Amino acid sequence: QSALTQPASVSGSPGQSITISCTGTSSDVGAYNYVSWYQQHPGKAPELMIYEVSNRPSGVSDRFSGSKSGNTASLTISGLQAEDEADYYCSSFTSSNTWVFGGGTKLTVL
Amino acid sequence: EVQLVQSGAEVKKPGESLKISCKGSGYTFTNYWVAWVRQMPGKGLEWMGIIYPGDSDTRYSPSFQGQVTISADKSISTAYLQWSSLKASDTAMYFCARGYYYSDVWGRGTLVTVSS
Secondary structure, eight states, X not given: OOOBBOOSXXXXXXXXXXXXXXXXXXXXXXXXSOEEEEEEOTTSOOEEEEBTTTBOOTTSOTTEEEEEETTEEEEEEOSOOGGGOXXXXXXXXXXXXXXXXXXXXXXXXX | OOEEEEOOOEEEOXXXXXXXXXXXXXXXXXXXXXXXXXXXXXXXXXXXXXXXXXXXXXXXXXXXXXXXXXXXXXXXXXXXXXXXXXXXXXXXEEEEEEOSSSOOEEOOOEEEEEOO
């Protein structure tokens, strides 16, 4: 199974909004509403930010939102803050009853 | 507090065996799947496999099938990831994470270094 496709990097200024895309296939992203997004700061463990496409865990800022259209899921961060600078990974359940991650996107807050 | 506590860093030689652990606490360990995720130096996350400690149902990524073994001992709320013969390319950080459709709790990771 191939990794989901994410842009290698995105950037934005404080207060702006950015969107990170995550493209899969009809066997993973397109087939199930089991897309999740993780934030990882350097040297730290990943942290769940969005689950089941658009749900936010308790404690995650409402500046983070998720959506999906066809084989592509998206993570939007509004009102960018310096602490949002991190790597972001999408993940999807697959038709093989396994999971696959995206390659990761480095977010830079200018 | 719900947490997964992973075993400490390991330094091994090629060909050696290794078993690292992930102990769950603060929740009913047998009710949640535990996944293992690899992160090679400077690289992204890779899903390796998952186990349900309640009945040891286990699934592997095709990329890791036959390369590692995932197991669990529900009596001590601990999941394991093991290698029978390490390679230099197994050098990575390994995370365990709780959950089936998504992982809401992560361990801090175990750094495995394989070098002659």
